[in-house]
Amino acid sequence: MNANARRIAHLDMDAFYASVELLRYPELRGRAVVIGGRSVHQPVMRDDGTREFSVLRDYVGRGVITTSTYEARALGVFSAMGMMKAAQLAPDAVLLPVDFDSYRHYSRLFKKAVASIAPLVEDRGIDEIYIDLSEHEEETRALATRIKTAVNEATGLSCSIGVAPNKLLAKICSDLEKPDGLTILTMADVPTRIWPLPARKINGIGPKAAEKLTALGILTIGDLARTDAGVLQDHFGRSYSAWLGNVAQGIDERPVSTSSEPKSISRETTFEHDLHARHDRDKLLGIFTALCTRVSEDLHRKGYVGRTIGIKLRYADFSTVTRDVTLPASVNDPAAIRRAAGECLRRVPLEQRIRLLGVRVGALSKNDGTPEREDFSQGELGFE
Ligand code: TTP
Ligand code: MG
Ligand code: MG
Numbered sequence: 001m002n003a004n005a006r007r008i009a010h011l012d013m014d015a016f017y018a019s020v021e022l023l024r025y026p027e028l029r030g031r032a033v034v035i036g037g038r039s040v041h042q043p044v045m046r047d048d049g050t051r052e053f054s055v056l057r058d059y060v061g062r063g064v065i066t067t068s069t070y071e072a073r074a075l076g077v078f079s080a081m082g083m084m085k086a087a088q089l090a091p092d093a094v095l096l097p098v099d100f101d102s103y104r105h106y107s108r109l110f111k112k113a114v115a116s117i118a119p120l121v122e123d124r125g126i127d128e129i130y131i132d133l134s135e136h137e138e139e140t141r142a143l144a145t146r147i148k149t150a151v152n153e154a155t156g157l158s159c160s161i162g163v164a165p166n167k168l169l170a171k172i173c174s175d176l177e178k179p180d181g182l183t184i185l186t187m188a189d190v191p192t193r194i195w196p197l198p199a200r201k202i203n204g205i206g207p208k209a210a211e212k213l214t215a216l217g218i219l220t221i222g223d224l225a226r227t228d229a230g231v232l233q234d235h236f237g238r239s240y241s242a243w244l245g246n247v248a249q250g251i252d253e254r255p256v257s258t259s260s261e262p263k264s265i266s267r268e269t270t271f272e273h274d275l276h277a278r279h280d281r282d283k284l285l286g287i288f289t290a291l292c293t294r295v296s297e298d299l300h301r302k303g304y305v306g307r308t309i310g311i312k313l314r315y316a317d318f319s320t321v322t323r324d325v326t327l328p329a330s331v332n333d334p335a336a337i338r339r340a341a342g343e344c345l346r347r348v349p350l351e352q353r354i355r356l357l358g359v360r361v362g363a364l365s366k367n368d369g370t371p372e373r374e375d376f377s378q379g380e381l382g383f384e
Contacts (some may be wrong), residue, residue, distance in 0.1 A: 005186070007133040007140060008256060009118075009163045010170035011147070013110065014179035016127035017068045020106050020158050021096050024050065027351045032072035032093035036065045057091035061316045066098055070179060103127075106155050113154035117147050122256045128174075130167055132256040133352070142260035144182050168252035169194065171203050190250040194223030202247050209236070224248040233285060265304065266312075267294045268358025274316045291332075291359040292341055296334040299361060305330035306361035309340035313348055314356035323347045330365055337361060 013019065017035045022028055027042065027050075034056065041054040063083045075090040086093070107126045115121050120132035136143055144161045151159050160181035162173025172194060185193055199221055200210040207231040212235060213384050218224050225248035232241035246252070269291065299305065309331075311326030323344035331337060341359050 005165045008134055008165065008167050009131040009144060009147070009161050010167065010171045010174040011114065011129050011131060011151075011159050011161045012174045012178075013127035013151075015067055015069050016106075017067045017098065017103050018072075018096075018155075020102050021099075022069070023156050024102075025053075025096075027051070028053070028094055030071065031069070032075055032077065032090050033069045033096060034065045034072050034077060034083075034090075034093050035067050035096050035098055036063055036083060037095045037097040038063070039097055041095050043096070054095045055091065056083065056087040056093045058094050058352050059087050059095060068093075094330055106157065110151045110157065110159070111148040114147055116180070117150055118143070118258055120258055122258060124199060130170065130256045133163065134314045140184055142181070144184070148180075148182065166250070166252040167254050167256065168247055169250050170201065172197065172201055175201070185233045187250060191222070194250055195220060195225060199224050204243070204247065209240075212236070221248055253327070262302070262364060264308075264309075264310075264360050264362035264364065265295055265302065265306070266358055266360035267291045267297045267298070268312060268356060270314075270356045271354070274353035274355045276353050284354070287342070287357060288345070288359070289338055291357065292338040293334045295359050295361055296332055296337055299332040299367075303367050304361075304364045305332040305367045306365070307331075307363040308361065309337055309344065310360040310362065311341050311344040311348070312356070312358035312360065313354055316353040316355055318355075320356075321348050324360075324362070326363065329369070332361075332367060 008026070016035055021033065021035060037054060037059075043051040043053045046052055061083065065077065065079055065081050065083060065086055067079050068077045072090055072093050074265050075093070077086045077090050077093060083095070103126060111121065111123065111129060112132060114129060118131045118133055118136065120135075122130040124130060131147070133143060138146075140163050144163055148159060148161060151157065157252055158180045158311045160174050160178045162176065162183045162185070164173050164185040165187055166169040169185055169190070173185050174181070176183045176193070197220060199205050199218060200207070202221065205213070213219070213224065216227075216231070216235065218227055224244060229241065229245055232244055235241070236244060269287060271287075277284065307330045308324050308326045310322055312320060312322045314320045325340050327336070327340060332339075337359065
């Protein structure tokens, strides 16, 4: 790695929900366990103090598995598999109900433990984060090991870490030696470690794109790297094919964006049925006002005010328009947001039916505590 190379880590907890359950039920260690049951699958305490667990063979219903222990995965049982199907593969696997409160609790604990060592953290969901280690002096393996130990001491859980020059490669790496893995990669390792992997291992190549690539005979990331740019462009359009070309070479310049500094706060909603500006006016206005209120609540909760108010509309034909307006002073109250967003709405065409509506507040700054003055009133919108 040269001196300017970034060091980005991706940390992902191992079998997260299942591992949290094992903290509570240590007698299940080493067994195939799946998470995804309902409250009827809660273990019951017997008279002798041991617990009686539900097992998959008794399961009837249409539930799917949320996650499974590595012992269950060895039997072919994975996330998103139907429970009845899983029961055929692993009839003796223990079934436990989901308990999101516990998972959120442990999520907070592990993120806090990481931040105490390396504060530049991007939150990517309940069990994973990116960490920018570039500014740390410590040697990569020692530093990553220290983070793993801190997570384990704070939670009793194990995680896997990938460290690479960017987020794309770090994310792939954290998965290579799971569970309890630590994988460190440089750009020079891309041909040997990354190219043999299936193309869908790239975060951003979804099932549809993977299927299309397969049809073109492109199975691995290496196949993708060797494919002519013109061929990709013919099948995937200009911007996605350019992105494919870059990621196949392991190139990714996205910064780690720490959650403490959001660029904007927004809310949007896709309607169950497309709505018409005139015929569904009242309904649209109600939704529009509610979105403004929710954005305002988000701003209050997170302690921000913003100067740029924007809207987004997606029409029935999937074309999208945005409009925004920048105010003389920052706001966070629903009336001011609603008024500015209403102004934006007067500037968009409203002939077509609408499938999505969004409201955004940008140009954020920390709220300095200025009290709000304006009351909220509805109904000055330019839908005609
Ligand atoms: P993952 O990190 O994808 O999976 P995992 O932590 O269970 O296992 P691994 O060791 O491979 O990382 O997801 C984190 C949690 O998110 C997982 O414990 C349960 C939940 N989840 C779902 O609810 N549905 C899903 O389809 C997946 C994949 C995960
Ligand atoms: Mg995980
Ligand atoms: Mg994960």
